[in-house]
Amino acid sequence: MLQAKNLTKTYGEQTALNSLNLTINEGEIFALLGQNGAGKTTTINCFLGFIQPSGGSASINGVSVAENALETKKYLAYIPETVMLYPNLSGIENLEFFSSLAGFSYGKDELSSFLSKAGLQNTAHNQRVGGYSKGMRQKVGIAIAIAKKAKALLLDEPTSGLDPKASNEFSEILRELAQNGTAVLMATHDIFRAKEVANRIGIMKEGNLVSVIDAKDISANELEKLYLQTV
Amino acid sequence: MEALLLKNFLRSKGLMTGLLILFVAGLISLNIGKHFLDKNKEIIEKTAHYQQESIAKNVEFHPKEIGLLLYYVRFGLVNDMPNLVGLAIGQRDINPSLQSVTIRNLEEQKYATDLMNPMYQMLGNMDFSFVLIYFFPLIIIAFCFNLISEEKEEGTWSLVLSQSRNPLKMLRIKILIRFVSVLLVLVLLLMIAKFYLAIPFNAAFLAFILTAILYVGFWFALAWLVASFHKNSSQNALILLLSWVTLTIVVPAGINALTVNLYPVPEAFSTVLESRDGYHNKWDEPKEPTVAKFHQHYPQFSQFKHPEGKDYSWLWYYAMQQMGDDEAAKEALAFKEKLKKRNAFSSTAGMFFPSIHTQLSLNALSLSDMDNYMNFIEKLENFHEQKRLYFYPKIFTEAAVSDENWKKFGLEFYQEQPSINWVKMLLPLLIISILCMFCAKLKFGKDLMAR
Numbered sequence: 001m002l003q004a005k006n007l008t009k010t011y012g013e014q015t016a017l018n019s020l021n022l023t024i025n026e027g028e029i030f031a032l033l034g035q036n037g038a039g040k041t042t043t044i045n046c047f048l049g050f051i052q053p054s055g056g057s058a059s060i061n062g063v064s065v066a067e068n069a070l071e072t073k074k075y076l077a078y079i080p081e082t083v084m085l086y087p088n089l090s091g092i093e094n095l096e097f098f099s100s101l102a103g104f105s106y107g108k109d110e111l112s113s114f115l116s117k118a119g120l121q122n123t124a125h126n127q128r129v130g131g132y133s134k135g136m137r138q139k140v141g142i143a144i145a146i147a148k149k150a151k152a153l154l155l156d157e158p159t160s161g162l163d164p165k166a167s168n169e170f171s172e173i174l175r176e177l178a179q180n181g182t183a184v185l186m187a188t189h190d191i192f193r194a195k196e197v198a199n200r201i202g203i204m205k206e207g208n209l210v211s212v213i214d215a216k217d218i219s220a221n222e223l224e225k226l227y228l229q230t231v
Numbered sequence: 232m233e234a235l236l237l238k239n240f241l242r243s244k245g246l247m248t249g250l251l252i253l254f255v256a257g258l259i260s261l262n263i264g265k266h267f268l269d270k271n272k273e274i275i276e277k278t279a280h281y282q283q284e285s286i287a288k289n290v291e292f293h294p295k296e297i298g299l300l301l302y303y304v305r306f307g308l309v310n311d312m313p314n315l316v317g318l319a320i321g322q323r324d325i326n327p328s329l330q331s332v333t334i335r336n337l338e339e340q341k342y343a344t345d346l347m348n349p350m351y352q353m354l355g356n357m358d359f360s361f362v363l364i365y366f367f368p369l370i371i372i373a374f375c376f377n378l379i380s381e382e383k384e385e386g387t388w389s390l391v392l393s394q395s396r397n398p399l400k401m402l403r404i405k406i407l408i409r410f411v412s413v414l415l416v417l418v419l420l421l422m423i424a425k426f427y428l429a430i431p432f433n434a435a436f437l438a439f440i441l442t443a444i445l446y447v448g449f450w451f452a453l454a455w456l457v458a459s460f461h462k463n464s465s466q467n468a469l470i471l472l473l474s475w476v477t478l479t480i481v482v483p484a485g486i487n488a489l490t491v492n493l494y495p496v497p498e499a500f501s502t503v504l505e506s507r508d509g510y511h512n513k514w515d516e517p518k519e520p521t522v523a524k525f526h527q528h529y530p531q532f533s534q535f536k537h538p539e540g541k542d543y544s545w546l547w548y549y550a551m552q553q554m555g556d557d558e559a560a561k562e563a564l565a566f567k568e569k570l571k572k573r574n575a576f577s578s579t580a581g582m583f584f585p586s587i588h589t590q591l592s593l594n595a596l597s598l599s600d601m602d603n604y605m606n607f608i609e610k611l612e613n614f615h616e617q618k619r620l621y622f623y624p625k626i627f628t629e630a631a632v633s634d635e636n637w638k639k640f641g642l643e644f645y646q647e648q649p650s651i652n653w654v655k656m657l658l659p660l661l662i663i664s665i666l667c668m669f670c671a672k673l674k675f676g677k678d679l680m681a682r
Contacts, residue, residue: 084386
């Protein structure tokens with residue numbers, strides 16, 4: 001599970017994240033909405049340990065990220081907005097490489113099945129990533145996250161650049177992961193995708209989490225209206 | 232992970248091209264070394280032949296006066312060149328490895344050299360040590376300047392950080408692959424050199440190989456240190472290239488300038504003057520004092536006197552020649568001492584700079600350094616003295632030319648064994664590399680997780 005307690009990040013006079021309190025339980029998908037600069041990526045980066053919070057704490061599975069950044073790596077998987085891979089390696093080799101970084105050693109068949117599950121066509125598995133489209137790289141990123149079997153999944157605009165069908169498949173994968181007990185935190189601009197896939201939705205503005213809504217209590221249109229009013 | 236990092240490395244066209252160019256440059260340098268060795272061998276063979284021929288001709292032309300004959304006859308001493316010189320030519324292209332001298336005054340003959348194309352002396356030779364000291368670091372810089380920064384700039388670093396609990400391990404393997412690949416080229420070149428230049432596998436060659444490996448290791452340690460600063464690619468490249476310019480060009484030139492200023496050698500000029508005046512002036516002076524000085528130097532020849540009232544005798548002539556050396560002896564000795572001091576200073580200062588230390592070590596192992604040349608000159612002095620002592624009594628007693636077996640005067644050889652001080656040779660490189668890696672360890676510990 002993911003937990004933020006009074007999580008704060010300031011850059012000089014500017015507050016990027018203001019005393020965020022948030023708990024995402026096992027099996028829950030939480031979508032963060034907000035404009036650029038609202039603090040979504042900062043929140044994710046605090047959980048990843050990429051930036052040190054100025055105050056409060058982010059913890060994964062009860063372990064503080066700031067104090068045990070390497071320990072918490074075990075529990076989390078991450079898909080950045082743009083998945084960048086090694087162009088000289090094939091899709092399957094990239095997956096094998098990143099999995100081995102996390103300490104897994106899968107056979108070729110397993111690796112291939114992860115890629116297929118992430119929606120990458122079989123013909124592309126053994127092609128060099130240098131020739132991949134953004135969407136294809138994104139799918140390898142998803143496969144890397146699935147293969148890590150992490151307790152927490154952090155996503156920064158994961159569906160940007162995916163076509164609607166791929167986005168839809170991605171939602172399916174997220175639901176499946178959640179059913180297996182993964183806590184998912186997803187920053188996104190896609191209101192409709194958020195409504196469809198998330199259990200709860202938070203709207204951020206200027207570093208503050210302004211409102212948190214249960215997805216089942218609101219329609220997509222109402223959510224859009226609320227979002228526009230908030231920001 | 233290791234296999235995939237290796238695959239990624241091998242599939243990079245740029246890196247493979249770099250290795251190939253390095254290899255080709257190495258091959259060219261080996262060829263230059265081979266050419267140098269062959270040329271030296273040819274010079275020695277020809278000189279051995281022509282020395283015999285020239286002595287025979289002179290004996291034919293001057294059969295009556297041995298004093299006159301020995302005015303002309305030259306005796307050659309070879310500074311034997313180990314084949315390792317083909318890898319580090321050092322001073323051997325400036326200082327001749329074969330000196331032919333008459334028994335007349337030596338000082339003037341010491342610095343008489345072959346006719347040389349001055350272009351070669353200006354540019355130096357692209358021997359293997361040049362490729363090692365100047366070119367290898369450039370390839371290492373090209374391989375390592377973006378060790379981490381390429382990951383950051385290409386966007387893979389955040390995924391690496393989120394996946395790995397020990398990203399340092401991956402970086403270690405990355406640099407290790409690069410190190411091993413450069414090492415393979417180095418060892419391959421040295422193995423080719425072993426057969427192509429027929430270098431015996433002895434302690435000197437082993438020390439040569441180890442020094443080369445440690446020098447390459449130093450540059451990797453430096454690149455590792457720079458990687459630990461977590462700067463971007465262009466800053467890393469700048470830092471490493473500045474280090475290269477400093478270590479291979481600025482510091483050597485600086486130490487050279489410092490040496491020249493600390494130990495000026497006005498003796499170089501005054502020795503020549505003293506030596507010239509030492510004998511030229513004797514033509515205009517009374518003969519007896521010259522001969523008396525000669526008797527002082529060589530009491531064993533006191534029984535030979537200059538015939539009274541005569542204008543000329545071979546005793547006086549060779550006594551006069553001897554004065555050229557005797558009167559310059561003090562200056563010549565001072566000159567030698569200064570050169571030794573210069574040498575000692577640059578080798579001490581060089582210990583702090585791997586490029587200088589490596590160059591000096593490789594030259595010392597190949598017997599192409601200043602020390603070897605000075606030892607050779609000392610040997611030449613002995614050689615010259617032996618010839619004098621052998622011929623002086625024959626000249627003074629006007630021995631018959633035909634009584635001498637002239638065929639026995641072939642080329643003589645001076646063979647030095649390199650003295651290998653393993654600790655002094657290897658430790659400085661090792662210490663500096665370890666220091667770099669230690670600082671890198673401290674730096675990496677602090678900032679590795681930052682994206």
